[in-house]
Structures are given as structure tokens and as C-alpha cells.
Amino acid sequence: MKKKVFCLFFLLTQLTAVYAQQFVEDSLKVDGFMRRFDVFLPEGIKPDAPLVFYLHGYGGGIYRNNPLVETASREGFAVCIPQGLKDPKGKPSWNVGYPFQEGWKVDDVKSLSKMAAYVQKHYHLSRENTFLTGMSNGGEMCYLMAYSKQKVFKAVAPVAGLTMVWMYRDLEACKPIPLFEIHGTEDRTSEWTGDLDNRGGWGAYMPVPLAVGYWVAKNRCMKEETERVESLNSENGHYIIKHRFTESATGCDVWLYEVVGGKHSTHTEDIRTGDEIWSFFKKYVR
Helix, strand or coil, X not given: CHHHHHHHHHHHHHHHHHHCCCEEEEEEEECCEEEEEEEECCCCCCCCEEEEEEECCCCCCCCCCCHHHHHHHHHCCEEEEECCEECCCCCEECCCCCHHXXXXXXXXXXXXXXXXXXXXXXXXXXXXXXXXXXXXXXXXXXXXXXXXXXXXXXXXXXXXXXXXXXHHHHCCXXXXXXXXXXXXXXXXXXXXXXXXXXXXXXXXXXXXXXXHHHHHHHCCEEEEEEXXXXXXXXXXXXXXXXXXXXXXXXXXXXXXXXXXXXCCCCCCCCCCHHHHHHHHHHCCCC
């Protein structure tokens, strides 16, 4: 009897030690690669809480100070922050079919789906309420995931993300999915107006409004609402046009925040990016 009580006490102590931490370092082997990630668990998180994945940009890493963490600490959801593998150029990234990634066999759609299933089960998080966001290259991964036949991520929110021309030409989304893009009109890395001639070297990609328009049509949104708001930084001259495509026949709305004057960033100087993304995802929490 004493042995059973001791074992139970030891188990509870270990669980407390793990969940008392805000960030937990973890990893999972997928297709022979060890995939590293951190999981942010806010204090008092409840079982079956929502889960949001945050993907870094090209050459980035596990960015704990991303816009979702502060929001998660207030709203009570978990954030998984994975590390991309090194591509043929030696840069940590997500395989979205850039020209210089040709021949790279890493399947990040599969890897992130496997990772999500593991995190859901291991940390007692919701299988129904798992979402995906990411910056730049991570945003491109959001679009690729939306086009793919995955059943893990309920909605996606790319920031400064692009739809590569090859995705639009070669893939057909098998189902509607809620999508929210935040993008600066003066972004010189991921051009608002697109780069059909591949002048930037990332591969040909579509103008942002046209790329988002695909999902407006796919989701059968019937109404567009627009609202202009000023930047949080009154000195930078930026303002935000919030395009919200609603009354979707499929239940999947589309939002596009056009940060006028905004450059290549997470736009936290202009809006409360984490709160805005969560306000979109929260609409789909069941």
C-alpha cells in the first residue's frame, strides 16, 4: 500500500514539475528526422484547451517571444513553436517549394500533422481546436497546409505569407478552411503585388489580394466588410484596412488586414497581432 501511495505521489510530483514551467522543450522523430519544438503552457491551462502552432520565418528558429505567447497567457491556450530543418542552403526553413529547395525531400505537411497529434495527446490539448499561424516562410507553410488534404489544423493565419504560383496551378484545396492574412503593402521581401517573374529569387508568387481571393471564392463568402483603423504607432504614418469576407456558405470566413505602409514584419507596432489572430481562431473553437 505504501508503495502505491509513493508511486502516485511521485507521478503527481513529476506532472507538477512539467506543467509548472511555462515553456517545455520537446522533440519527435518523423521520417528519420528529429523535430524539435517548444510548447508554451500558460498558468492554469485547462485540459482539452486549444492549441496554436507558430511557425518561424526563413532562417529563423524557436521564437519564444512571438506575438501569440502573450495572448495565450491571458486567453488560456497552448502554443507550439517548432524548429524547421535546414534546407539545401543550410537555412532552417519549411519546405514550400522555393527553387533552391528543389530535391529536398522533407515533407513538412506530414511532419507538422504528426507533431500536432503528439502534442495534443501528450499535453492533453484539443484535437478539435488546433490552429496554425506563421511569419513569412511560415506563412507560406500555412497556405500549403490549407491547400493540402490535412485534417489537423482547423484554420490558418499567415503573416506576410505568400501563395506560390506552383501551389495555385498544381493543387486544388479539397475543402474550405478559414483563412486570415496580415500583410504590409510596402513589404519588399514578400511583395503585396506579387512576383510572377521571380525577380526576388523565392520563386514566382501571386499578388496577395488575388491569393486571398481564391479562399474567398472557395469558402463561398457572400459579403465584404471593410474598416479603416489607425496604427498603434501614430508616428509611422501607417493605417490598416480590415477586409472581412463573411456570410460564408461553408462557415469559413476570410480576413485580410492590409497594413498600408507596413514592411516585412509581424506588424506588432501597428496592431495587436496575437490578439487579432486569436480573435479569428476563437470564432472556430468548438
